[in-house]
Amino acid sequence: MLPGIAEELNKLNSFYNNDTSNLIVLYGPKGVGLLSLIKEFTKDKKAYIHKVANTSLRNICYLWNKQLVSQGICLDNEYPDFSDIFDAILESLKGDKLVIVIEDFHNILKVCPDFVNQLGIFVREYQLDNRLLVILSTDHISWIENQFVSIIGKSAYSIDGFIKVNPLSFLDLACFYNTDIEKCIGYYCILGGLQDYWIYFKPELSLKDNIINAFLKDDAPLKRVGEDIILNEMRELNVYSTVLASLAEGREKLNALHNHTEFGRAKLSVYLKNLDAIDVIKKVYSYDTAGFVNTKKGIYRINNSLVAFWYRFIYPNLSMLDTLDPDEFYDKFIKEGLRDFTNRYFSNVCREYMLLMSEKGALEIEATRYGTWVGKNGTIDIILEDDNRKTVVGFCHTGPDAMNLMDLEWLIFCIDKAYLDPEMIYIYSLYGFDNKLKMNARGSDQIKLIELSDF
Numbered sequence: 001m002l003p004g005i006a007e008e009l010n011k012l013n014s015f016y017n018n019d020t021s022n023l024i025v026l027y028g029p030k031g032v033g034l035l036s037l038i039k040e041f042t043k044d045k046k047a048y049i050h051k052v053a054n055t056s057l058r059n060i061c062y063l064w065n066k067q068l069v070s071q072g073i074c075l076d077n078e079y080p081d082f083s084d085i086f087d088a089i090l091e092s093l094k095g096d097k098l099v100i101v102i103e104d105f106h107n108i109l110k111v112c113p114d115f116v117n118q119l120g121i122f123v124r125e126y127q128l129d130n131r132l133l134v135i136l137s138t139d140h141i142s143w144i145e146n147q148f149v150s151i152i153g154k155s156a157y158s159i160d161g162f163i164k165v166n167p168l169s170f171l172d173l174a175c176f177y178n179t180d181i182e183k184c185i186g187y188y189c190i191l192g193g194l195q196d197y198w199i200y201f202k203p204e205l206s207l208k209d210n211i212i213n214a215f216l217k218d219d220a221p222l223k224r225v226g227e228d229i230i231l232n233e234m235r236e237l238n239v240y241s242t243v244l245a246s247l248a249e250g251r252e253k254l255n256a257l258h259n260h261t262e263f264g265r266a267k268l269s270v271y272l273k274n275l276d277a278i279d280v281i282k283k284v285y286s287y288d289t290a291g292f293v294n295t296k297k298g299i300y301r302i303n304n305s306l307v308a309f310w311y312r313f314i315y316p317n318l319s320m321l322d323t324l325d326p327d328e329f330y331d332k333f334i335k336e337g338l339r340d341f342t343n344r345y346f347s348n349v350c351r352e353y354m355l356l357m358s359e360k361g362a363l364e365i366e367a368t369r370y371g372t373w374v375g376k377n378g379t380i381d382i383i384l385e386d387d388n389r390k391t392v393v394g395f396c397h398t399g400p401d402a403m404n405l406m407d408l409e410w411l412i413f414c415i416d417k418a419y420l421d422p423e424m425i426y427i428y429s430l431y432g433f434d435n436k437l438k439m440n441a442r443g444s445d446q447i448k449l450i451e452l453s454d455f
Helices: 003-016 034-042 057-070 082-093 106-111 115-126 141-146 148-158 170-177 181-191 195-200 207-216 225-231 237-248 254-261 265-277 305-321 326-359 405-417 435-442
Strands: 022-027 047-051 097-103 131-138 161-164 281-284 299-302 369-374 379-385 391-397 424-429 447-450
Touching: 003 022, 003 034, 003 131, 003 161, 003 170, 022 034, 022 115, 022 141, 034 047, 034 097, 034 131, 034 195, 047 082, 057 082, 057 106, 082 097, 082 115, 106 115, 106 148, 115 131, 115 148, 141 148, 141 265, 170 181, 170 195, 170 326, 181 195, 181 207, 181 305, 181 326, 195 207, 207 305, 207 326, 225 237, 225 305, 237 254, 237 265, 237 299, 237 305, 254 265, 265 281, 299 305, 305 326, 326 369, 326 379, 326 391, 326 424, 379 405, 391 405, 405 424, 405 435, 435 447
Parallel strands: 022 131, 022 161, 047 097, 097 131, 391 424, 424 447
Antiparallel strands: 281 299, 369 379, 379 391
């Protein structure tokens, strides 16, 4: 079991161990591993799992009945209603505490807004004799957080809890692959914390070969992944693809996006807000320091690294994807920009490492706040602060060569512009440090150099 799902498992087990029956909603972004979590939770329990098709109400009931028949559960009606279906499931399971999981339940709500009300009544009636846990699962996070309650109305009182599953951490990915740290960093900077996609990278292959197999071949499983993730939540793919492709090319301010796309600023703000609601992008607020005057303001960045990779390298070159040999496509459109792309998401790994150090008491401070300082002339990747306003900062260097004294001087310049006086400066480098910088750091009690072997 991956460490990152322990919290969600504990929440599910808490509902399961209640003395009453419960109806809960489990949700998270596409690819986050909802089914893996459900399987882990139900492996030692009496459970029934059903995935709802995106079809008409009559056909939902028809297909559900066919699945039940295939499992030896027979109903009198070929087109049963939901109460018949639930009765049949419970009759087949029999036990003191049962779990029913309904995946993609949003497909039912599209055609039967009263479904949650019917289910709530059923759960309350059933608990007169036995206990029942019903889990409604979906990967439509914006729909859950912005529309679900208004659709079901007073039936929302039937819901006993909401559990949101967030992308997993770098530590989870490293545990999953159990390979050298440099490979894991490369995987995480592309695939992020979306567990369902991790199976497509193989540790025995090079990063290039993994990208070719997963994204570029004719039968590549992630060939259209960027569009798939957006289409899962949004209808106007052409609009959102335009915005994401612009962000992926480095147009991070509203004015730059407006000039490139020619979308109105008001509409752009709505599009960006919608993408933020599904955790695909984030508005970057520079960490609050005395150097506020030196910060960039109104910056937007793609938060989902898999979406960022696809819109940075695949989407702009789709016309060539089916005509070029995969190796040629990689060399022509991905190879040169990959290291620069990795740079931005490497800082996520380093921040996680520093927060873990803080939790273990291995940092100079006990961090209660963290963020990034985005300056007009440079960036401090990581700032951690405690309740007494003491700080430590982190800087992430990805090459192409070993970090040197000039790079350090640039970092000190950024720290001065942010008006910070950190207790310690942690410097992370994918390709190590040159000898002059190492000698300089040895003579300083304020600088710690961190190489991959230290993770």
